[in-house]
Amino acid sequence: MPISEFDIIARYFAARPARRPDVALGIGDDAAVLRVPPGCELVLAVDTLVSGVHFPEDTPPEDIGYKALAVNLSDLAAMGAEPAWLSLALTLPEPDEAWLAGFAAGLFELADAHGMALVGGDTTRGPLSVSVQVAGLVPAGGALRRAGARPGDLVCVTGTLGDAALGLQVAQGRLDRGVEDNDFLRKRLDRPTPRVAAGQALRERAHAGIDISDGLGADLGHLLEAGGVGARLDLSRLPLSPAFERYRAGLADPDAALSLALGGGDDYELCLSLSPEVFEALPALDVALTRVGVIEERPGLRCVDGAGRECTAVPGGYRHFAG
Amino acid sequence: MPISEFDIIARYFAARPARRPDVALGIGDDAAVLRVPPGCELVLAVDTLVSGVHFPEDTPPEDIGYKALAVNLSDLAAMGAEPAWLSLALTLPEPDEAWLAGFAAGLFELADAHGMALVGGDTTRGPLSVSVQVAGLVPAGGALRRAGARPGDLVCVTGTLGDAALGLQVAQGRLDRGVEDNDFLRKRLDRPTPRVAAGQALRERAHAGIDISDGLGADLGHLLEAGGVGARLDLSRLPLSPAFERYRAGLADPDAALSLALGGGDDYELCLSLSPEVFEALPALDVALTRVGVIEERPGLRCVDGAGRECTAVPGGYRHFAG
Numbered sequence: 001m002p003i004s005e006f007d008i009i010a011r012y013f014a015a016r017p018a019r020r021p022d023v024a025l026g027i028g029d030d031a032a033v034l035r036v037p038p039g040c041e042l043v044l045a046v047d048t049l050v051s052g053v054h055f056p057e058d059t060p061p062e063d064i065g066y067k068a069l070a071v072n073l074s075d076l077a078a079m080g081a082e083p084a085w086l087s088l089a090l091t092l093p094e095p096d097e098a099w100l101a102g103f104a105a106g107l108f109e110l111a112d113a114h115g116m117a118l119v120g121g122d123t124t125r126g127p128l129s130v131s132v133q134v135a136g137l138v139p140a141g142g143a144l145r146r147a148g149a150r151p152g153d154l155v156c157v158t159g160t161l162g163d164a165a166l167g168l169q170v171a172q173g174r175l176d177r178g179v180e181d182n183d184f185l186r187k188r189l190d191r192p193t194p195r196v197a198a199g200q201a202l203r204e205r206a207h208a209g210i211d212i213s214d215g216l217g218a219d220l221g222h223l224l225e226a227g228g229v230g231a232r233l234d235l236s237r238l239p240l241s242p243a244f245e246r247y248r249a250g251l252a253d254p255d256a257a258l259s260l261a262l263g264g265g266d267d268y269e270l271c272l273s274l275s276p277e278v279f280e281a282l283p284a285l286d287v288a289l290t291r292v293g294v295i296e297e298r299p300g301l302r303c304v305d306g307a308g309r310e311c312t313a314v315p316g317g318y319r320h321f322a323g
Numbered sequence: 324m325p326i327s328e329f330d331i332i333a334r335y336f337a338a339r340p341a342r343r344p345d346v347a348l349g350i351g352d353d354a355a356v357l358r359v360p361p362g363c364e365l366v367l368a369v370d371t372l373v374s375g376v377h378f379p380e381d382t383p384p385e386d387i388g389y390k391a392l393a394v395n396l397s398d399l400a401a402m403g404a405e406p407a408w409l410s411l412a413l414t415l416p417e418p419d420e421a422w423l424a425g426f427a428a429g430l431f432e433l434a435d436a437h438g439m440a441l442v443g444g445d446t447t448r449g450p451l452s453v454s455v456q457v458a459g460l461v462p463a464g465g466a467l468r469r470a471g472a473r474p475g476d477l478v479c480v481t482g483t484l485g486d487a488a489l490g491l492q493v494a495q496g497r498l499d500r501g502v503e504d505n506d507f508l509r510k511r512l513d514r515p516t517p518r519v520a521a522g523q524a525l526r527e528r529a530h531a532g533i534d535i536s537d538g539l540g541a542d543l544g545h546l547l548e549a550g551g552v553g554a555r556l557d558l559s560r561l562p563l564s565p566a567f568e569r570y571r572a573g574l575a576d577p578d579a580a581l582s583l584a585l586g587g588g589d590d591y592e593l594c595l596s597l598s599p600e601v602f603e604a605l606p607a608l609d610v611a612l613t614r615v616g617v618i619e620e621r622p623g624l625r626c627v628d629g630a631g632r633e634c635t636a637v638p639g640g641y642r643h644f645a646g
Contacts, residue, residue: 024364025466028549030401030534031368031459033466036359041347044442045354046456048412050449078353089371089412089454119367126373127450131412133369136354143348143356211353226351 008095008123012104013088020117022084032119034085036137043136043143045075051128055190056171061099063190064130065106071213072134073114073194074268078211080144080203081136083114083196088121089131103130114196144199148208149227149273155293156279158195158269160241161216162257163188165264181243188241192268198285199270205282208273215263216292220271221301227273233293236306238262255305262303331418331446335427336411343440345407355442357408359460366459366466368398374451378513379494384422386513387453388429394536395457396437396517397591401534403467403526404459406437406519411444412454437519467522471531472550472596478616479602481518481592483564484539485580486511488587504566511564515591521608522593528605531596538586539615543594544624550596556616559629561585578628585626 014027025033036042049068051057059067069086076083088107092099111118116134167189169175170182177185195211202209210223216238224231238261240248248257273295282289296302303311337350348356359365372391374380382390392409399406411430415422434441439457490512492498493505500508518534525532533546539561547554561584563571571580596618605612619625626634 024464025468029469030398030532031366031404031466033402033461034365034367035463036365038361042357042359042365042458043354044357044408044410044456044458046410046412046443046454047445048414048447048454050414050447053447053449075353079356081354085367087367087369087456089369089456091371091373091452120369122370122454124371124373124376126376126452129414129449129452131369131371131445131454133367133410133412133456135365135367138356140358141347143354145348146352209353 008100012100013118013121016108016118020084020115023117023119026117026119027121032085032087034119039140040137041140041143043076043079043081043138044133045072046131046133047071047075048129048131059190061102062106065103066110066191068130068132069107069110070192070194071268072132073110073196074192074211074213076134076136077194077196077199078144078209078270079136079138080142080199080209081138082200083116083134083136085119085135086111086116087119087133090121091124091126091129093125093128138203142203144203144206144209146208146210146223146226149223149229149295150207151229151295151297152275153207153273153295154276154279154291155220155231155233155295156272156274156289156291157212157216157239158198158287158289160239160244161267161269162244162261162264163241164192164266165260166244166247168266177243177247181246184241184243189266192266194268195270195287198287198289201283201285202272202274205278206272206274210271212267212269212271214265216271217262217301223271223273224299224301228299230296230299231293231301232296233301233303234306235262235303235311237290237292239288239290331423335423336441336444339431339441343407343438346440346442349440349442350444355408355410357442362463363460364463364466366399366402366404366461367456368395369454369456370394370398371452371454382513384425385429388426389433389514391453391455392430392433393515393517394591395455396433396519397515397534397536399457399459400517400519400522401467401532401593402459402461403465403522403532404461405523406439406457406459408440408442408458409434410442410456413444414447414449414452416448416451461526465526467526467529467532469531469533469546469549472546472552472618473530474552474618474620475598476530476596476618477599477602477614478543478554478556478618479595479597479612479614480535480539480562481521481610481612483562483567484590484592485567485584485587486564487515487589488583489567489570491589500566500570504569507566512589515589517591518593518610521610521612524606524608525595525597528601529595529597533594535590535592535594537588539594540585540624546594546596547622547624551622553619553622554616554624555619556624556626557629558585558626558634560613560615562611562613
């Protein structure tokens with residue numbers, strides 16, 4: 001007899017009791033009941049991963065569970081919020097216990113690392129799809145927004161760019177960089193690190209922030225639009241991983257790789273706008289923060305090379321329904 | 324050129340500004356920022372509808388939008404919560420503007436009726452699926468739970484049962500009850516009325532409550548299990564609509580219809596446990612509340628007919644992965 005929906009919930013998800021004192025009522029009722037501390041605002045985000053669209057169909061269930069939460073934590077990170085609770089809407093073609101055990105292991109690995117409680121969800125039958133909703137907390141009025149960048153601010157990004165775009169090529173069998181680099185790149189695709197601590201540390205220091213899910217070009221574009229400003233981006237400053245640099249060095253035209261660093265999706269790094277003074281006086285972060293450009297009054301995004309020459313084309317980001 | 328994800332959000336969803344003063348930041352950033360009033364707790368629920376599983380594939384988009392929110396509001400109603408915010412994870416095979424316009428019209432019709440603000444979401448490409456997350460508010464400590472039913476309590480249900488199960492047969496072309504009854508039954512399937520006001524009115528009066536999404540038999544079973552009690556259900560008291568009664572009267576064995584009223588899904592009525600004294604002194608509600616049984620100490624659900632004879636079989640509720 002196949003496992004029932006109720007058994008799925010009981011065995012893989014509800015068996016992990018919520019240990020946060022702010023969970024008045026967790027899984028097992030019609031809805032969860034939660035306590036937002038006085039002086040805090042609630043931050044809510046939701047993101048869906050569809051098999052074959054957001055992850056290759058052969059992605060291990062552990063990585064799907066991990067990534068489904070990671071992409072949402074990245075949104076909380078971009079607001080500078082402290083993660084608190086999550087709920088899960090899981091659609092499965094059929095209940096597969098090995099798959100579910102792996103999925104739950106990946107999901108809870110990341111949830112536990114951030115002290116989050118799973119407080120609800122819905123399991124349904126259908127094509128594989130995972131929708132995670134996360135809730136976080138910020139001091140009232142303190143959330144980091146997309147709007148607020150000021151001319152003269154530095155444009156900074158966490159971590160490195162373009163690895164996940166290469167990882168996708170590896171996953172699709174279109175690129176082979178040897179075992180070590182293949183593993184690194186694939187992990188950057190399947191197990192992105194949401195910059196939660198950096199987002200919280202920069203919340204009160206940055207003027208604006210966004211997470212980079214569709215490529216720096218596209219997401220910085222949203223930040224500029226929200227702020228009514230423009231930016232000059234120095235392509236020679238884009239932070240690249242050693243694996244990416246090795247890939248790039250082997251190309252006939254190394255600059256062609258920059259379109260991946262600028263336009264590739266799934267990086268889940270943060271892009272921030274902060275004053276040069278604040279940038280110089282930053283506390284230690286758990287991830288590198290690299291200045292890649294400067295905010296300007298004139299709207300639009302301009303790219304320059306290391307010699308300051310303006311580039312003609314700015315590679316765009318990934319659009320799900322792009323024409 | 325097909326419409327992009329960003330245009331979808333802008334045109335059909337973000338164009339409707341959130342008008343609630345408790346929305347500090349709505350659609351258009353990495354996450355929404357919301358204010359929970361002092362003295363209130365947050366109530367969160369999520370439910371997914373998958374095409375071909377939770378609604379027939381030819382369901383009009385208006386009805387899909389309406390129902391995706393309605394099934395979630397039913398969860399808030401079961402907690403006695405006041406609806407506040409919603410977010411939407413929409414997965415579409417392709418951007419179809421006529422479909423989106425219809426979907427948004429149905430969704431906002433119900434959201435507006437309850438004063439809710441859409442505060443975020445995610446649109447992705449894939450097999451048609453709609454996941455809605457709702458957030459509501461209750462006075463701290465005041466949520467109505469599944470647990471709490473007491474021996475001697477009356478088991479009561481709102482509205483009528485079994486209509487949606489007949490509506491599904493109509494939608495599948497397996498039943499034809501004439502234009503008027505067909506329309507009524509199909510509407511009960513496609514446009515269930517979440518009992519939000521009744522849930523709030525009964526929150527402080529009932530000992531326990533649950534919404535009926537998988538059939539009274541199954542959902543009352545959850546309520547009994549949560550409370551560590553049992554119940555005796557009088558099948559002659561099940562509230563049935565005139566359309567259902569007409570269908571039943573035409574059957575060779577009218578009692579066969581009761582399995583639909585007891586085991587059919589998608590009713591989205593409330594099932595409540597409340598003391599006889601409270602039941603007698605209830606204020607006027609916007610929906611009928613019918614006593615259908617009594618809570619007993621002995622665990623398990625026992626059904627009796629109008630003459631008090633115990634029935635041998637209790638039809639079970641719908642299980643998504645039932646064996």
